[in-house]
Amino acid sequence: MSDEPPSGSGSYAQSQDAYARHAAEDLQQAEAQARLLGELSVQHGSDIAEKAHTVWSGLAAEWAGLAASFAAPFAAASLAPYWKDAAQRWVLTLETLCRRGDACAAREAEGFTPVLAFDYEIIVDGRLLERPANYALVRIIPPEGTPPPRNDRRPWVIIDPRAGQGSGIGGFKSESEVGEALNDGHPVYFVIFFRDPEPHQTLAEVCAAEAEFLKAVRERHPRSSKPLVTGNCQGGWAAMILAATHPDLMGPVVIAGTPLSYWAGKVGQNPFRYLAGMEGGAVPALLTADLGAGKFDGATLIHNFEQLNPGKTIWRKNYDIFSKVDWDSERYLDFERWWSGFYFMNEAEIRWIVENLFVGNKLVRGEAVLDDGTPVDLTRIDSPVVVFASHGDNITPPQQALFWIADLYESVQELRARGHVIAYTLHDSIGHLGIFVSAKVASKQHKEIASVVQTIESLAPGLYEMLIHEGDDVPTVSFETRTIDDILALGGDRKEEAAFAAVARLSEWAVKTYELTMQPLLRALVTPEVAETLRQAHPMRAQYTFFSSDNPLFGDIYSLAEATRDAREQADEDNPFLRAERLSATVIEESFNLARDMRDACMEIAFLGLYANPWMMRLGATYRARPQEHNIRRLPQVRDAIRSAEAGGYKEAIVRMLILLARARGSVRRDRLERTNRLLHSRAPFDTMTPDRRARLINEQNMIVEFAGDGAVSSLPVLLRDDVDRVRAVNLVFDIVGPIEEMDERTIAMFKQLQSTLYTMARGWKEPAPGRTNGVASGMRIGA
Numbered sequence: 001m002s003d004e005p006p007s008g009s010g011s012y013a014q015s016q017d018a019y020a021r022h023a024a025e026d027l028q029q030a031e032a033q034a035r036l037l038g039e040l041s042v043q044h045g046s047d048i049a050e051k052a053h054t055v056w057s058g059l060a061a062e063w064a065g066l067a068a069s070f071a072a073p074f075a076a077a078s079l080a081p082y083w084k085d086a087a088q089r090w091v092l093t094l095e096t097l098c099r100r101g102d103a104c105a106a107r108e109a110e111g112f113t114p115v116l117a118f119d120y121e122i123i124v125d126g127r128l129l130e131r132p133a134n135y136a137l138v139r140i141i142p143p144e145g146t147p148p149p150r151n152d153r154r155p156w157v158i159i160d161p162r163a164g165q166g167s168g169i170g171g172f173k174s175e176s177e178v179g180e181a182l183n184d185g186h187p188v189y190f191v192i193f194f195r196d197p198e199p200h201q202t203l204a205e206v207c208a209a210e211a212e213f214l215k216a217v218r219e220r221h222p223r224s225s226k227p228l229v230t231g232n233c234q235g236g237w238a239a240m241i242l243a244a245t246h247p248d249l250m251g252p253v254v255i256a257g258t259p260l261s262y263w264a265g266k267v268g269q270n271p272f273r274y275l276a277g278m279e280g281g282a283v284p285a286l287l288t289a290d291l292g293a294g295k296f297d298g299a300t301l302i303h304n305f306e307q308l309n310p311g312k313t314i315w316r317k318n319y320d321i322f323s324k325v326d327w328d329s330e331r332y333l334d335f336e337r338w339w340s341g342f343y344f345m346n347e348a349e350i351r352w353i354v355e356n357l358f359v360g361n362k363l364v365r366g367e368a369v370l371d372d373g374t375p376v377d378l379t380r381i382d383s384p385v386v387v388f389a390s391h392g393d394n395i396t397p398p399q400q401a402l403f404w405i406a407d408l409y410e411s412v413q414e415l416r417a418r419g420h421v422i423a424y425t426l427h428d429s430i431g432h433l434g435i436f437v438s439a440k441v442a443s444k445q446h447k448e449i450a451s452v453v454q455t456i457e458s459l460a461p462g463l464y465e466m467l468i469h470e471g472d473d474v475p476t477v478s479f480e481t482r483t484i485d486d487i488l489a490l491g492g493d494r495k496e497e498a499a500f501a502a503v504a505r506l507s508e509w510a511v512k513t514y515e516l517t518m519q520p521l522l523r524a525l526v527t528p529e530v531a532e533t534l535r536q537a538h539p540m541r542a543q544y545t546f547f548s549s550d551n552p553l554f555g556d557i558y559s560l561a562e563a564t565r566d567a568r569e570q571a572d573e574d575n576p577f578l579r580a581e582r583l584s585a586t587v588i589e590e591s592f593n594l595a596r597d598m599r600d601a602c603m604e605i606a607f608l609g610l611y612a613n614p615w616m617m618r619l620g621a622t623y624r625a626r627p628q629e630h631n632i633r634r635l636p637q638v639r640d641a642i643r644s645a646e647a648g649g650y651k652e653a654i655v656r657m658l659i660l661l662a663r664a665r666g667s668v669r670r671d672r673l674e675r676t677n678r679l680l681h682s683r684a685p686f687d688t689m690t691p692d693r694r695a696r697l698i699n700e701q702n703m704i705v706e707f708a709g710d711g712a713v714s715s716l717p718v719l720l721r722d723d724v725d726r727v728r729a730v731n732l733v734f735d736i737v738g739p740i741e742e743m744d745e746r747t748i749a750m751f752k753q754l755q756s757t758l759y760t761m762a763r764g765w766k767e768p769a770p771g772r773t774n775g776v777a778s779g780m781r782i783g784a
Helices: 009-070 075-109 177-183 203-220 234-245 271-279 283-291 298-308 310-323 329-339 347-358 398-408 412-417 439-452 484-488 494-516 518-525 528-536 539-546 557-566 576-611 614-623 636-643 650-665 670-682 691-707 723-737 745-758
Strands: 120-125 135-140 156-159 188-193 228-232 253-256 295-297 344-346 385-390 421-427 462-469 476-481 667-669
Touching (some): 009 614, 075 329, 203 234, 271 576, 283 494, 295 347, 310 329, 385 398, 398 421, 398 484, 412 462, 439 670, 494 576, 494 614, 650 745
Parallel strands (some): 156 188, 228 253
Antiparallel strands (some): 135 188, 462 476
């Protein structure tokens, strides 16, 4: 008999090795999952127990202190004034709620007009376009006392979120994004939308309509720079899609509170990102649309938002009406004008959003395609992008607002090679809605953003953090260079993102199953009349219907409230029963908060238990495969830039030296950026250049500095052959980056190298004293 192994034994051995390897990997993943779940259970349990102990021991101490006041003489005499005060506040609260319900019904009857605090005129009605969409472009009419638009200010277009409510939140108050833009002299335009989508409308039609809006703005301002576009929340990713598909129409893009990397976040925090996995992926959105006869009810989105913090939205917000009804009801009703307006989307719109963004995360993976076949590649965005996010935002945490940069670019070197400018600024504490509606944020962050967008196109390509420093008179702004690692350092282990990828894969299968089983039946049974009945029964909408003068229970509420105001008697602030009421309200709110924390902890542990196991992680790993890496130096624009290091003359040398000095310093202050911008717009030979040519010049010189190494400096004498040009160039650069007292050691060293290379000394240059430390001490980033 032959001693040779039987045929196929080699492949059998290879299979055994593969099985053993996979089994070992699965075992490691199972062990990692077990450790993660154990650590999370301990962490959540410890955090909740510590927080509960702090809160409840503090409340117990307050109750103990309050109990003593009830034992005081004549405490019982405080009961009657309190009951009268509480009964009167209850009547006024019911009146406020009925005013809210009646106002909601009136606004719904008129079609829910935007809640803008400014007058406006419609410029382009998207419903009348060749590809109709329920959007319109309006021009904001500056109110009396506002300075007229300046000729040197580019038009500013603001896109509001269409995420359940109506439009206008970006101009909800005089101190807002709109107000700051008007005060800065910009012609301001606003993209509004109507309650009902057009038949067969998809996001492709919306994008096409917004492109027509920008064309109309450019036609109205032919001598101005390209429009600056601000997108709030959902309006932010709409602006990014618009910039990626129509890069020729856009100036700088500002996105505020905008989620782009939907899987990103920090384990132990940000529970909202787990919701899709726990609810079944995209199926609930399709089910809601089918129950609406093809329309998705925005009240569902608002309901989800309110469940994030039920202690505030269910209890505290309503108790505050009761406790402050004498002086705070108008502010409450003003906000409810926006919050109570429920808008609709077509099924195709919400399906694209859920499958490509919330669940699929395809936008940052380069896989998103609009319904008309247009691919969406965010790396095609040529305009500078400014990102405004906040650590206090529980809907769009900084990771979701910024990790798209790490998803799209392997390194800052690649970002520079593509000629892109991205700047971000982080608030320490403001919540999601505060980013758009807070007067404090408007007067600080939005005001500073408005001031720097005039000059941001003069920044060399790269990644920057925009820091706002405390100042004696006015805040100062600087742009500090950052890396991809700085973005990732915001926190979050990206390994668990494979679990979200598994949710996306399972969602695809679930959607197909739903389309083959339930969907045909529902579409046959749900008529428009049934859909309208279901819409009116939605709990978000029903509360406004119940508390209204149409309800017989409250038929005489307005006359009763008027009589109550005439007889109004408020209890004293030190009334023990009033103090007990307020303390009880805090107890109820903290009970809601404790339930919320326990719910969020259970949801995170359940999600990671379901989707972080070896089988799901292996399924997700195939779905989330990243694009193939490439050699940046092989990009045509990089090769061309390196070859052209010795090409050019005076203007190329000026821009290159400014970039070299900025790189040496590691940051750019706003005043220096403004001086650079004035140079690039007012001094020969820059003043005759078109904005596109000016941007190309900055990009080309930036790539030479990035990739040509020492040749970027050594080739300067070739660009400046004439001695007079050398003197002019060095003096001009020194005027921008100086004076020497404000230059740090690295900048001084680079400037000395430039002078030495060009055999020229700047006018007014003097050697710094040995051992002297130059530069302005960095300030602290402004938070709240």
